[in-house]
Amino acid sequence: MKSNLLRQLPAVHEVTKEISLEMNGKNEKEITRAVQDAIAFWRNRIQTDWNSIDLNADIQGLIKETIRKKLASPKNQIRTVINASGVVIHTNMGRSRLSESAVKRMTETAYMYSNLEYNLEQGKRGSRHDLTEDLIKKSTGAEAVLVVNNNAAAVYLILKALAKNKEVIVSRGELVEIGGSFRVSSIMEESGALLKEVGTTNKTHYADYEKAINENTGMVMKVHTSNFKVIGFTKNVSSAELMKLKADSPEVIIYEDLGSGALYPFQAHGIGEEPLVSSIINQGIDLVSFSGDKLLGGPQAGIIAGKKKYIDILKKHQLARVLRVDKFTIAALNETLNSYLNEDFLSIPTVRDILKTPDEIKIRTLELMGQIHNRDNLKTDIIEEFSKVGGGTMPEVKLPTYCLVLKHDNGASYLANLLRETRVPVIVRIKDDEVLLDLRTVTEEEESILIEAINSVTA
Numbered sequence: 389m390k391s392n393l394l395r396q397l398p399a400v401h402e403v404t405k406e407i408s409l410e411m412n413g414k415n416e417k418e419i420t421r422a423v424q425d426a427i428a429f430w431r432n433r434i435q436t437d438w439n440s441i442d443l444n445a446d447i448q449g450l451i452k453e454t455i456r457k458k459l460a461s462p463k464n465q466i467r468t469v470i471n472a473s474g475v476v477i478h479t480n481m482g483r484s485r486l487s488e489s490a491v492k493r494m495t496e497t498a499y500m501y502s503n504l505e506y507n508l509e510q511g512k513r514g515s516r517h518d519l520t521e522d523l524i525k526k527s528t529g530a531e532a533v534l535v536v537n538n539n540a541a542a543v544y545l546i547l548k549a550l551a552k553n554k555e556v557i558v559s560r561g562e563l564v565e566i567g568g569s570f571r572v573s574s575i576m577e578e579s580g581a582l583l584k585e586v587g588t589t590n591k592t593h594y595a596d597y598e599k600a601i602n603e604n605t606g607m608v609m610k611v612h613t614s615n616f617k618v619i620g621f622t623k624n625v626s627s628a629e630l631m632k633l634k635a636d637s638p639e640v641i642i643y644e645d646l647g648s649g650a651l652y653p654f655q656a657h658g659i660g661e662e663p664l665v666s667s668i669i670n671q672g673i674d675l676v677s678f679s680g681d682k683l684l685g686g687p688q689a690g691i692i693a694g695k696k697k698y699i700d701i702l703k704k705h706q707l708a709r710v711l712r713v714d715k716f717t718i719a720a721l722n723e724t725l726n727s728y729l730n731e732d733f734l735s736i737p738t739v740r741d742i743l744k745t746p747d748e749i750k751i752r753t754l755e756l757m758g759q760i761h762n763r764d765n766l767k768t769d770i771i772e773e774f775s776k777v778g779g780g781t782m783p784e785v786k787l788p789t790y791c792l793v794l795k796h797d798n799g800a801s802y803l804a805n806l807l808r809e810t811r812v813p814v815i816v817r818i819k820d821d822e823v824l825l826d827l828r829t830v831t832e833e834e835e836s837i838l839i840e841a842i843n844s845v846t847a
């Protein structure tokens with residue numbers, strides 16, 4: 389009976405032919421591998437566990453089913469990709485990668501129980517807020533801190549809890565939309581705060597703010613115009629200057645949505661003009677908020693830092709419970725902040741990638757180029773180019789880099805499409821009908837996957 393079943397095992401080439409027709413366009417080698425694997429799997433199953441198989445089973449049919457399942461690319465499932473676009477904080481690809489220590493801490497926290505809301509000193513209920521608050525206070529110099537799900541949630545909570553039914557003054561030059569789904573004016577409306585626009589698109593003066601304040605003013609909000617830059621005839625007022633408004637109107641809260649929020653002094657290293665969060669806090673501002681997964685290089689989170697009396701109100705608001713972060717976020721944020729406090733900046737992938745020099749990228753690109761198989765339909769080259777920070781952060785900053793150029797006879801989009809269908813999809817840039825790959829955002833461990841992908845699609 390076992391031998392009966394074994395006899396039904398088909399030959400690799402027969403099945404391969406049939407499946408290839410069905411999978412029209414899919415890589416031949418990948419199909420052959422899937423066929424071999426499926427036949428081996430069923431041979432093994434018959435040999436070791438034959439009495440679990442129905443004697444009248446259609447073995448060939450079962451094998452084909454196994455192959456189809458294996459070859460069906462998981463479409464609507466989250467998958468890892470190679471980001472060869474050179475955009476470091478790519479919102480479509482998950483923004484910041486996490487450091488090794490952050491991933492390790494997340495995994496441990498997932499695998500075991502933790503002190504998430506348990507005070508180990510007192511042996512009773514504790515607060516999850518305490519687990520991040522001290523580290524962020526140390527990193528930013530703030531009096532108090534609250535972490536919520538993302539920065540959009542932070543903005544919403546601040547407006548709702550501190551400025552509902554009150555006027556919030558915002559410069560017309562800062563009424564931004566970020567990433568298509570976050571508009572300052574809409575979120576304000578949703579929160580019940582009343583938007584009071586001042587100034588013009590390119591110029592807003594201190595006096596504009598001063599004149600707009602009345603007895604119903606709850607807040608002056610500054611929004612970091614992270615994803616665009618108005619150049620030329622411009623004027624805006626810094627949050628430090630805005631603090632002077634408090635002399636006459638002490639009850640008005642001065643809040644700045646920093647967007648990215650840098651904890652590393654990129655500006656001092658000649659990259660962009662993003663101020664350090666601590667420098668804004670040092671100027672005495674009431675509240676700031678920023679993302680955890682942009683320049684900071686941590687998990688998705690919204691960090692609110694500032695004066696304790698306001699943070700205490702936020703912590704007590706019902707929405708704080710609705711918007712609270714989970715243990716994985718806390719674990720990853722803890723480790724990322726530890727890296728900053730230990731000045732181990734290069735262990736944070738976002739910081740490391742932004743700081744990579746064109747020379748080190750060039751060396752790796754040349755090595756990679758040397759491993760590409762010679763093909764008649766493919767020309768390779770290396771050119772000077774620019775990478776971007778991304779995430780709506782430092783839009784004007786061009787990070788000098790080198791790119792590997794792939795010029796395929798069938799055109800750039802043909803090649804780019806194939807690269808997206810490989811085992812680990814590769815996302816590239818296209819320029820002048822050439823495919824550009826920027827190793828700034830590719831780790832050394834990922835290079836072998838990248839080479840395998842390039843050589844398989846140009847074969």
Ligand SMILES: *Cc1c(COP(=O)(O)O)cnc(C)c1O
Pocket residue numbers: 538539540541543566570611612613614615645646647648678679680689690779780
């Ligand atoms: C990115 C950004 C946000 C939204 O932050 P998320 O963490 O994506 O929710 C809000 N405000 C500004 C200025 C931003 O740059």
